Amino acid sequence: MNKFLSLKEEKQVTIINAALGCFGKYGYAKASVNDIAVLAGISKASVFQYFGSKKQLYAYLLTYAGDIIMSSFRQADFDEKTDLFDRILLSSLTEAKTLEKNPYISQFILSAWTETSDEVRDILTEFKNETGKFRNHLILRKDDVSKFKNPNDAETVLQILMLMAEGYAAHCRNDEKTMYSSLTDDFQKMIAAMRRNFYKEEYLL
């Protein structure tokens, strides 16, 4: 296990991304160690040399991805931003920035939540307990509602925003070549347009 950590970082990243991509795309059972090795450009034997077994590799990826996600959420504290649109924007931006650095993490974590293989059930339940609490940052607050021209729109807008975020993530996952930066620009423009049209005049800027 410590064999892997003494590799040069660039190689580590290549291997990790290959593994995240394979597990994320196929799930634990269908992703073979050979797939990962070929995609990473190394031999299958090396993978076992670095991680010991397929399950140990998967466990390593779980803690690796979990740490990145959790720390990225921790550094942006959502309590500071009081406005609904600011919160969703900040949330999306941090998620996009994290995704840009390591594009295979979201796919991997998404698949981990629906993973059913018996062989990794134990380590998955542990993982889910640790990371499950990080989903509470988008609740609608009382002081958000009053800013809307029509307060009934508040909840609807929140649904729109969450759908957009989901579609945004799906979009990023499918088109590998799209630039994240330009996409986030567009996303910011959409958020701005929504705020401009839904909020009362007095709350604009």
Place this chain on the structure above:
Amino acid sequence: MNKFLSLKEEKQVTIINAALGCFGKYGYAKASVNDIAVLAGISKASVFQYFGSKKQLYAYLLTYAGDIIMSSFRQADFDEKTDLFDRILLSSLTEAKTLEKNPYISQFILSAWTETSDEVRDILTEFKNETGKFRNHLILRKDDVSKFKNPNDAETVLQILMLMAEGYAAHCRNDEKTMYSSLTDDFQKMIAAMRRNFYKEEYLL
């Protein structure tokens, strides 16, 4: 091949859904005939009895899914509906209705568009040519733009709507138990709120 068509329809649906689900989830190479047979509750030998080979089964599913998608789009002619929001709403509703009847089709078709296996490359290019033309129903028209309070918002709103549709589809795919009808209600509500806030007063209702 005609062996399969003489089965009782319920059994056909079970088998088709199992196959669509497996191919959609794993892709052609990683989805095994045994997976499909087990999921459908029949023996692997029967699958070969019905379809001849794995590739023939995949080809059958392609035409099956293609026919359903295309006919569902044909029956709702988008040229009639001249308003942008009406068009996106109608498009989403027909898609949702089709998806409700056969929940595994969208996943399957989505995976077919990113399928890379050599063994089915020939039939896939054929399929893509046939169905590719059915994606043109969401272009922004000149008479749409003038209805906006701020015409510059038109393109932004279109992006929002497409992101929503993508997130909507992703959402339906992940949560199998969510009711489509209630979700489409919410979706309708979101569309209505968008129109109400972005359009000039004169174009409301």
Place this chain on the structure above:
DNA sequence: AGTCTCTTGACCGAATCGGTTATTTGTGCT
């Protein structure tokens, strides 16, 4: 040259792959 670390091609038995065949099972007919 020697030695030490890292990497890998070749290999292992077991499992699974797509596909076939022979046997069982179910069903209608008399």
Place this chain on the structure above:
DNA sequence: AGCACAAATAACCGATTCGGTCAAGAGACT
């Protein structure tokens, strides 16, 4: 009941791939 026929499958095929091992090679340093 017994028979005949069709539908479904258990058992099997050779080939490939699985997770995992190991000894031989490729460099780097002394």
